[in-house]
Amino acid sequence: MSGEHVLDDVAWHALTGPQAHLAESSPDGLAHRYRPAVGPFCGVEHLDEAGWRALAALVGAGGVAVFLRAEVEPTPAGWAELVREPAVQYVASALADPPPTDDTVLELGAADSSDMQRLVAETEPGPFGPESQLTGRWFGVRREGRLVAMAGERMRVPGFGEVSGVCVAASARGSGLGAVVTLAAARAIAERGDTAMLHVRQGNEGAERLYRRCGFVVRRSVEVVVLRRGA
Template sequence: MTSPHPLDCPAWSALSERQSGFALAHGGARRYDPAYGVFAAIGDRSAASLAGLAALVAEHGDVALLEVSPPTDAPGMAVASQDIGVQMVATGLTAGPPPDFEIVPLGDADAPEMLALATLTQPGPFFDRTHQLGDFFGVRIEGQLVAMAGERMKPRGFTEVSGVCTHPDHRGRGYAGALMRLVAARILDRGETAFLHAYASNRDAIALYETLGFAVRREILMTRLTRG
């Protein structure tokens, strides 16, 4: 029997292995500690695993699943929303000009600004400690953090590029592309494959990612589950 691909259920792969230290587990279910993320997964479709997922939702709040065919009829849970997305991978990057602005590493001291920027721009789920899941970089203009990108889920052999956002007053200047190229290049230099997720309806973002060297691997559903 062929083992499932790590990206078919990236949260399960990440929380079972490389990012197990960020996991809350109940039976056959795992989720990121809500200070870090909202994603969750189950190891199988058994009643025990589904009950474990329901218990994690009841105790720690809503979760999101990134899977091709997520469970939607689990006892104790209800679907809050479901959106079609695409999963994209890059094994190499297209050549690009060097940025004519400074890119700086971001860390705990920058966390309040990072959360504020993500809250304003809504690049995807971002919480108090999301920045601790991987390396983040940003662009500051006159001291203000105006753009950032970093790493999130880390399944076996892969690292996700995430948290990509630019303040509305500073868009169109190449910040997002340069930041993504840096983050993805560092992933590739480690011998891993870079990947990311985007809503299928966000054609402008997908077009940007394709110019950097990302290609669509498959469609994937983002399903938010809440207490039923």
């Protein structure tokens, strides 16, 4: 498999494991991706000639593939590299207590989808599709009816769940809501017996400080690579 540990290629182990019901797959089973409405990430067991061929067939001409894994080999012919940047993978050690707040943390669902999309558009926390709430449990805070903070579980692999989509509206920043929703999502993962983990782009020092305060520790470096298949 691609990597000795399930966290070395989270998408592959999610799409062939706990989240297989959210996957689209190549006919030979060598490449998988989330349904486009869920998210852009893909998993390929081996990035060899057969694996790249399977991925090309899956995404089609002009299609985009996004990797989040320990490393991605040099881009092969027939693909255009749009983004390649380092990220840091964190794993929960001892989760902190949430900061005191007068706000109520709510579990979000399908009825909240449009508000979740609006908050994502305002804050740009990363990929979030119209069906992203299907990946796990999501939590948020509303003020005067308006969703101002949220976080939830994106990719799930055996033993681990990824906290993602952490965002706080500009009007609500500085009141600890980032930690509140991060810990709500992380504790929901822990309650079912799994360990929370997450990813943050290298250099995002504010986010890294937040996650360390919440009880996450660095596991390893990974790469985010966005590719487009040629015609």
